[in-house]
Amino acid sequence: MNNSRQIDRHGRLRHFLSIEGLNRKLLTDILDAAESFSGVTEQTVKKVPLLRGKTIVNLFFEASTRTRTTFELAAKRLSADILNINITQSSTVKGETLLDTLRNLEAMHVDMFVVRHADSGAAHFIADHVAPHVSVINAGDGRHAHPTQALLDIFTIRRVKGPDFGRLRVAIVGDIMHSRVARSQIHALNLLNTGEIRIVAPKTLTPAHAESLGVHVFHELRKGIEDADVIIMLRLQRERMQGALLPSEHEYYELFGVTEAKLAAAKPDVTIMHPGPINRGVEMDSEVADGPHSVILAQVTHGIAVRMAVMSMAMHHKESATE
Amino acid sequence: MPAPATMTQKLRLKGGRVIDPANKVDGLLDVYIADDRIAALGDAPDGFDGAHEIDASGCIVCPGLVDLCARVREPGYEHKATIATESVAAAAGGITTLCCPPDTNPVVETPADIELIRLRAEKIGKTRIVTLGALTHGLDGERLSEMAALKNAGCVGVSNALRPLANTLVQRRALEYAATFDLTVFLHPNDHWLSANGCAHEGRVATRLGLPGIPEAAETAAVARDLTLIEQTGIRAHFCHLTTARAVHMVARAQFDGLPVTADVAIPYLYLTEVDISDFDSRCHVIPPLRTTQDRLHLREALKRGTLSAICSDHQPHEADAKLRSFPSTEPGISGLDTLLPLGLRLVDEHVIELDELIHRLTAGPSGILGLPFGSLSVGASADVCIFDPDLTWQLNTDTIRSNGHNTPFMGWEMKGRVTHTLLAGKLVHSLAG
Amino acid sequence: MSDLENIPAIIERMAREIVSQIEQAGRSNPAMVGIHSGGVWLAARLHELLDISTPLGSLDISFYRDDFTRLGMNPVVRPSQLPFSIDDRHIILVDDVLHTGRTIRAAMNELFDYGRPASILLATLVERDGRELPIQANVVGSHVRLTLRQHIKLLGPDTLKLEIKQIP
Numbered sequence: 051m052n053n054s055r056q057i058d059r060h061g062r063l064r065h066f067l068s069i070e071g072l073n074r075k076l077l078t079d080i081l082d083a084a085e086s087f088s089g090v091t092e093q094t095v096k097k098v099p100l101l102r103g104k105t106i107v108n109l110f111f112e113a114s115t116r117t118r119t120t121f122e123l124a125a126k127r128l129s130a131d132i133l134n135i136n137i138t139q140s141s142t143v144k145g146e147t148l149l150d151t152l153r154n155l156e157a158m159h160v161d162m163f164v165v166r167h168a169d170s171g172a173a174h175f176i177a178d179h180v181a182p183h184v185s186v187i188n189a190g191d192g193r194h195a196h197p198t199q200a201l202l203d204i205f206t207i208r209r210v211k212g213p214d215f216g217r218l219r220v221a222i223v224g225d226i227m228h229s230r231v232a233r234s235q236i237h238a239l240n241l242l243n244t245g246e247i248r249i250v251a252p253k254t255l256t257p258a259h260a261e262s263l264g265v266h267v268f269h270e271l272r273k274g275i276e277d278a279d280v281i282i283m284l285r286l287q288r289e290r291m292q293g294a295l296l297p298s299e300h301e302y303y304e305l306f307g308v309t310e311a312k313l314a315a316a317k318p319d320v321t322i323m324h325p326g327p328i329n330r331g332v333e334m335d336s337e338v339a340d341g342p343h344s345v346i347l348a349q350v351t352h353g354i355a356v357r358m359a360v361m362s363m364a365m366h367h368k369e370s371a372t373e
Numbered sequence: 374m375p376a377p378a379t380m381t382q383k384l385r386l387k388g389g390r391v392i393d394p395a396n397k398v399d400g401l402l403d404v405y406i407a408d409d410r411i412a413a414l415g416d417a418p419d420g421f422d423g424a425h426e427i428d429a430s431g432c433i434v435c436p437g438l439v440d441l442c443a444r445v446r447e448p449g450y451e452h453k454a455t456i457a458t459e460s461v462a463a464a465a466g467g468i469t470t471l472c473c474p475p476d477t478n479p480v481v482e483t484p485a486d487i488e489l490i491r492l493r494a495e496k497i498g499k500t501r502i503v504t505l506g507a508l509t510h511g512l513d514g515e516r517l518s519e520m521a522a523l524k525n526a527g528c529v530g531v532s533n534a535l536r537p538l539a540n541t542l543v544q545r546r547a548l549e550y551a552a553t554f555d556l557t558v559f560l561h562p563n564d565h566w567l568s569a570n571g572c573a574h575e576g577r578v579a580t581r582l583g584l585p586g587i588p589e590a591a592e593t594a595a596v597a598r599d600l601t602l603i604e605q606t607g608i609r610a611h612f613c614h615l616t617t618a619r620a621v622h623m624v625a626r627a628q629f630d631g632l633p634v635t636a637d638v639a640i641p642y643l644y645l646t647e648v649d650i651s652d653f654d655s656r657c658h659v660i661p662p663l664r665t666t667q668d669r670l671h672l673r674e675a676l677k678r679g680t681l682s683a684i685c686s687d688h689q690p691h692e693a694d695a696k697l698r699s700f701p702s703t704e705p706g707i708s709g710l711d712t713l714l715p716l717g718l719r720l721v722d723e724h725v726i727e728l729d730e731l732i733h734r735l736t737a738g739p740s741g742i743l744g745l746p747f748g749s750l751s752v753g754a755s756a757d758v759c760i761f762d763p764d765l766t767w768q769l770n771t772d773t774i775r776s777n778g779h780n781t782p783f784m785g786w787e788m789k790g791r792v793t794h795t796l797l798a799g800k801l802v803h804s805l806a807g
Numbered sequence: 808m809s810d811l812e813n814i815p816a817i818i819e820r821m822a823r824e825i826v827s828q829i830e831q832a833g834r835s836n837p838a839m840v841g842i843h844s845g846g847v848w849l850a851a852r853l854h855e856l857l858d859i860s861t862p863l864g865s866l867d868i869s870f871y872r873d874d875f876t877r878l879g880m881n882p883v884v885r886p887s888q889l890p891f892s893i894d895d896r897h898i899i900l901v902d903d904v905l906h907t908g909r910t911i912r913a914a915m916n917e918l919f920d921y922g923r924p925a926s927i928l929l930a931t932l933v934e935r936d937g938r939e940l941p942i943q944a945n946v947v948g949s950h951v952r953l954t955l956r957q958h959i960k961l962l963g964p965d966t967l968k969l970e971i972k973q974i975p
Contacts, residue, residue: 083884086884086886087884089885090870090886090887093887093889094889098870099870099916099920100870147697148698167699169699169700170582170653170699170701171582171653171700171701175655175698175699193584194582233583257586258577258586258588259576259577259580262581
């Protein structure tokens with residue numbers, strides 16, 4: 051990946067498009083900044099004037115209330131003005147192109163785009179074509195990357211397990227094939243030299259040459275989560291539960307759904323994560339989701355701080371444009 | 374009755390190295406042209422005193438190139454390119470015959486459609502354009518086209534281009550019907566179900582980028598099915614631009630077994646691999662997708678061996694907007710007329726293939742697949758000639774590219790070898806100086 | 808400079824001055840807020856000397872600095888803690904060095920985000936020249952004249968010590 055796209059020559063964030071291409075120091079800096087912002091979100095006044103006067107546009111080509119809301123809240127807590135623009139595929143098919151849309155918004159002096167798109171590579175494409183003073187944050191592109199979600203997961207793991215990822219065994223369970231979250235998590239975990247990264251899925255949901263991502267591949271849940279310190283469950287989209295990928299949600303739950311009983315194979319202090327929203331009784335049962343190992347709600351809370359960190363760090367630095 | 378000598382246009386191509394693989398000619402020879410035909414090679418026949426001359430010294434004189442697959446986008450997609458613009462590009466690239474697949478709009482499925490393209494090309498007069506007729510009605514993959522009428526109107530074969538056939542029964546019937554009229558069927562082997570909505574080779578790069586993949590099996594499963602039906606129906610078939618080592622191996626095996634099958638490779642696949650899309654470079658978005666380094670190596674070897682008996686440009690010019698989207702939403706295809714010969718010559722530089730073999734794959738090879746009498750400098754043949762300076766270097770850029778489509782990942786490349794003159798049926802249709 | 812050596816004595820003097828000013832103004836029940844990091848160390852001592860019952864507040868004004876975008880992110884910022892209501896409270900704002908005035912402006916901005924104080928009294932250990940904003944301290948431990956190339960900093964937190972450095 052072309053690093054110069056998201057990192058400027060001073061080594062700072064220019065855009066935030068993928069975990070791939072970041073270095074360990076920058077990743078740690080973002081996590082540390084998120085730690086600071088998480089203090090802000092715990093204050094009675096949850097707002098700081100860092101991005102006052104800046105205009106941020108949530109440019110969503112794919113519906114996602116949850117992600118959009120957390121970016122919106124993060125922007126508001128940084129005192130930025132934020133605009134939500136939802137563009138369905140159909141309105142860009144004919145007539146106005148994506149670039150026309152960008153140009154129009156730029157003309158309104160937007161400082162940052164937060165982009166969600168169903169196509170892999172969409173955020174990169176937009177970053178390549180925005181005006182030099184505009185920053186782009188990837189809020190999920192196709193199956194490619196969802197770097198802020200991965201960061202908040204890493205942030206959560208660091209809080210629970212400490213900063214030494216070298217001694218951790220992390221298992222990612224579920225639809226790896228279609229998951230941009232999993233790809234970003236794997237890159238981040240590798241960047242932090244995680245002891246072992248495993249993916250656990252039936253072959254229909256395992257991408258080709260998955261080992262090349264730097265993971266160990268398992269097709270059986272019990273083996274895959276054996277002695278795991280962290281289990282990250284992925285959301286299974288409804289439309290994939292029945293058909294040629296999986297026969298039924300029932301069978302998926304039987305084989306890959308996490309229950310208290312199956313958790314016995316993992317470490318006693320295993321941490322359970324899920325990007326939400328959970329399909330209870332498909333990916334895991336309620337006992338696990340609401341149980342002592344689950345940090346699912348903490349993930350949501352951390353999402354705001356992580357996005358505040360990324361937005362404030364990627365916001366264009368004036369002097370680097372004039373240099 | 375021959376025309377009076379005084380009326381004959383006579384031309385002498387002087388001092389060049391003539392390479393005509395079809396006739397196993399390679400030497401410093403003069404070429405003599407009378408009207409639209411090759412009159413002689415070597416010694417001047419009678420009546421050539423004072424004939425017009427083209428100085429070909431230092432250059433290679435070879436048959437005009439024959440491109441098996443080039444889209445000129447007319448009719449229907451004139452915002453991308455037209456017969457006029459692409460004819461000029463073809464002539465500048467030394468291409469004197471190019472074959473269009475039928476996926477224009479409307480598709481090529483009636484004699485009138487064939488006639489329209491042929492007449493427009495003749496009017497422009499820069500290159501000869503032949504067409505493949507639709508294998509199914511409207512390329513819908515379900516109903517047969519009127520192949521007899523298409524053949525009578527001059528189509529050089531039938532194809533369903535990149536569109537899928539509904540099922541194997543339709544395919545069997547279509548091949549049988551085409552075989553009835555001794556038409557060659559041009560197949561783009563792709564299992565529609567396996568490739569689904571993929572846009573990149575299902576491999577390491579697509580996995581990393583999260584791009585929907587097209588597995589190798591989409592090509593090999595189709596080739597296996599096609600070969601079975603070819604054997605059953607006895608049709609003469611051509612596989613358009615194979616991309617995988619395994620598919621090439623299957624075709625080589627079938628050829629060895631005596632099946633009447635040929636295959637070509639499109640030139641981008643001899644250079645690019647899946648790695649070239651790793652930065653979401655939409656210029657490298659092609660269908661079928663760029664495969665692995667291993668596949669590229671096998672394609673190069675199969676070209677040398679002759680399993681792949683032609684190189685085509687798979688020219689697909691686009692307007693700029695077609696590529697200005699996120700990778701999966703961009704239109705696939707590379708503009709290739711300008712680079713067919715120079716990228717071919719680079720294969721010689723890289724010791725993939727000998728120069729005469731290259732010229733064969735660009736002339737007699739494809740002409741034979743199309744069943745056309747072109748691609749050689751035989752006496753009496755149409756005087757389609759390409760003269761190029763093999764040492765002239767130039768850069769492919771927006772100033773030098775002649776095609777209307779600037780969509781090529783080779784933009785900015787230093788090219789070695791440039792066409793100086795192109796003759797179409799004895800007529801000078803391109804001259805670098807002029 | 809000799810009086811800068813005895814910081815505990817300066818702090819005691821400051822404490823007396825604060826009490827006197829507050830009494831003169833007829834204010835009661837003040838709350839104290841220190842600015843990270845030197846201001847908090849100083850405030851902790853003053854808070855003890857003045858025997859203020861309301862817990863000490865602290866501000867990290869990194870997110871409020873007007874030069875934030877120029878400096879880029881300061882990765883570790885402690886959350887501000889104001890464990891009392893600001894509204895209608897008399898606030899004693901404490902910092903180690905008053906220089907340009909920008910830190911105090913940022914701190915006051917942040918205080919106002921939390922509420923509307925009845926008054927703010929500013930106490931600083933050192934007041935040096937180089938003000939860029941119309942801000943002055945009510946209580947000053949020591950006035951120091953420094954050149955533009957000199958930088959003064961409070962070291963702590965266990966033993967407080969002032970350090971003057973030449974900027975190269």
